[in-house]
């Protein structure tokens with residue numbers, strides 16, 4: 001038996017948690033550290049994401065029940081176990097069933113800790129169940145591991161009831177969506193054409209070959225909306241701004257079905273990933289450039305058109321529409337981001353407008369549910385650019401649309 005097979009998934013997750021506890025990199029960085037080739041990858045990932053999702057709640061539990069902050073190894077172990085128990089309690093209301101599970105975790109703790117420390121683990125885990133039973137009386141910021149300033153923000157924008165729906169949506173398990181024109185029997189239909197879910201996580205191995213052949217993509221149904229708003233016809237020229245890692249570029253290429261031309265732009269440091277993801281597409285031109293500095297000259301130098309039938313700008317944003325998939329977003333955002341991001345988004349959109357043909361369409365999109373990054377940016381843009389008019393839009397709210405949230409706005413150049 002190889003070394004990595006002897007290690008159980010919770011131990012793999014624990015190793016990643018110890019790193020996540022001290023660093024400030026994005027979630028994807030830590031997920032990449034997990035070994036995808038082992039069959040228990042999904043389990044280890046699940047253990048890790050449970051802790052990330054319920055971070056504030058779990059830290060509060062420890063603070064309430066432990067006098068002295070435990071050392072990192074103990075803290076990570078306790079967060080992992082209590083996180084797992086909480087997830088089962090929440091999903092199945094499984095109170096009595098937790099007791100044998102707790103016994104099992106106390107047994108496992110013997111592989112890591114002294115007998116005195118294991119007694120401590122045992123005593124602490126017994127306190128989890130009464131804590132879970134009164135969880136709904138905790139302040140929302142603790143119960144749903146969401147910073148207070150964000151609660152206030154979304155209460156102001158959407159009201160109390162929708163805020164609660166949003167928080168509940170965010171803490172549910174992630175659904176993996178697959179976009180494909182060639183589904184197999186392991187994929188289940190969804191209300192959205194060409195988007196499927198896996199019947200069972202075990203069947204991932206039957207979908208992987210489709211993904212490796214470039215016949216299927218892991219993509220949320222929300223991503224279809226900005227591309228639909230582009231209203232692409234055969235033979236059109238499309239400028240895809242803020243294109244990396246290339247999810248929407250691929251959708252655009254498929255809609256063009258071998259015709260037309262696509263130019264995809266992102267920062268030079270993100271070109272490698274964009275290139276890897278679009279390598280199968282022969283008629284995509286890549287351009288590494290800061291869009292705030294992008295000018296006609298950049299296109300002329302490469303003998304590319306300076307104006308396009310359709311321009312998509314999929315701006316950097318707060319990611320508040322994708323918290324279920326990226327729960328760490330909540331801990332990295334600060335109130336300052338909501339001052340800075342709309343200014344950056346407006347500046348990017350303004351420059352994007354320069355490359356639209358007369359009569360052509362400009363689509364602005366985000367994966368944020370924040371009106372200041374969506375409707376407000378468009379309002380400001382239209383105020384300053386009377387050469388454009390809003391012709392269509394859709395703001396997806398996860399608790400209503402049942403998929404990722406985000407805004408998409410279609411502007412026509414007169």
Ligand SMILES: C[S@@+](CC[C@H](N)C(=O)[O-])C[C@H]1O[C@@H](n2cnc3c(N)ncnc32)[C@H](O)[C@@H]1O
Nearest residue numbers: 242243244245246247248266267290291314316
């Ligand atoms: C939301 S992501 C785009 C996702 C992409 N459209 C897709 O569907 O896969 C935002 C992108 O904006 C890029 N970006 C942010 N500021 C930029 C700038 N000033 N110039 C060019 N690209 C920028 C980031 O590098 C990032 O790749």
